[in-house]
Amino acid sequence: MLKMKNVKKNYGNFQLDCTLEVPDGCITGLIGENGAGKSTTFKAIEKLIFIDSGEIEVFGKRHTEMTLEDKEKMGIVLSGSMFSEILSGKEIIRIMDSMYRNFRKDRFVNLCGKLSIPLDQKIKGFSSGMKAKLKVAAALSHEAKFLILDEPTAGLDVVARDELLNLLREYMEEDAGRSILISSHIAGDLEGLCDDLYMIHNGKIILHEETDILLSNYGLLKADEEQFRKLDKSYLLRVKKEHYGYSCMTDQIRFYRENYPDMVIEKSGIDDVIMMTIKGEEI
Numbered sequence: 001m002l003k004m005k006n007v008k009k010n011y012g013n014f015q016l017d018c019t020l021e022v023p024d025g026c027i028t029g030l031i032g033e034n035g036a037g038k039s040t041t042f043k044a045i046e047k048l049i050f051i052d053s054g055e056i057e058v059f060g061k062r063h064t065e066m067t068l069e070d071k072e073k074m075g076i077v078l079s080g081s082m083f084s085e086i087l088s089g090k091e092i093i094r095i096m097d098s099m100y101r102n103f104r105k106d107r108f109v110n111l112c113g114k115l116s117i118p119l120d121q122k123i124k125g126f127s128s129g130m131k132a133k134l135k136v137a138a139a140l141s142h143e144a145k146f147l148i149l150d151e152p153t154a155g156l157d158v159v160a161r162d163e164l165l166n167l168l169r170e171y172m173e174e175d176a177g178r179s180i181l182i183s184s185h186i187a188g189d190l191e192g193l194c195d196d197l198y199m200i201h202n203g204k205i206i207l208h209e210e211t212d213i214l215l216s217n218y219g220l221l222k223a224d225e226e227q228f229r230k231l232d233k234s235y236l237l238r239v240k241k242e243h244y245g246y247s248c249m250t251d252q253i254r255f256y257r258e259n260y261p262d263m264v265i266e267k268s269g270i271d272d273v274i275m276m277t278i279k280g281e282e283i
């Protein structure tokens, strides 16, 4: 669905250098802290900015060869506001209808009902959660094959976030050929949804892994100085000095559990993997 190869964009001290892929039928997540480069990556895909170098391919076509029809097959959620505040939900329907040949008004109205978005009110009266939900309802209403969702859960409470993630799962179930690229700085949102995850830090992809593997094979070893000295370090990815000795991240938790039964070894959550990848040192 999407291939990005060495896509570079310079903004003064910041340089994006991104290589990633979203396979057909998959949900791929992009996780990174504020300023990591998530929105810049999305804007590059959506052709909202010029890139300095690199290659982007969407729907098997080079970016430069994309037609208006191809663009209509992308369902986009931008991180900032997308619709003018003076518009009402009903006016959004008119705009969407004129923009997308495949706009499904009944679907949009139905989604807005499900998400408690009042279509007769102006957007300026919406809460930030309602504005976030409106953007997703619009992206899901024109038969897009590829959803590109930049922080769609930002500003949502736990219940609304769950509702929205369920809508995305349903959208994928309707058609096996659809794909999603979704960003968040909340790992919990993405781990229950995505097939694979990329982590971006300072504009660079620092880790790419299937979510199942991240959750089943990655672990954190807590070793004192003596344990660390004797430890087989073949399968350690990152090490960090701690007051008790060292915390070590591995993607072979079974190996260490079998061979070091006396050591404290915990499964790592995605937040741990992010922390260790950023703060830990390579071994």
Ligand SMILES: Nc1ncnc2c1ncn2[C@@H]1O[C@H](COP(=O)(O)OP(=O)(O)OP(=O)(O)O)[C@@H](O)[C@H]1O
Binding pocket: 011, 014, 032, 033, 034, 035, 036, 037, 038, 039, 040, 041, 079, 185
């Ligand atoms: N138009 C621009 N001009 C100059 N610098 C920019 C511009 N857009 C983004 N940047 C810089 O690029 C870097 C990455 O920003 P980006 O918005 O991609 O991060 P992000 O991961 O989406 O962050 P957040 O989670 O805060 O939205 C930041 O340092 C930002 O200041």
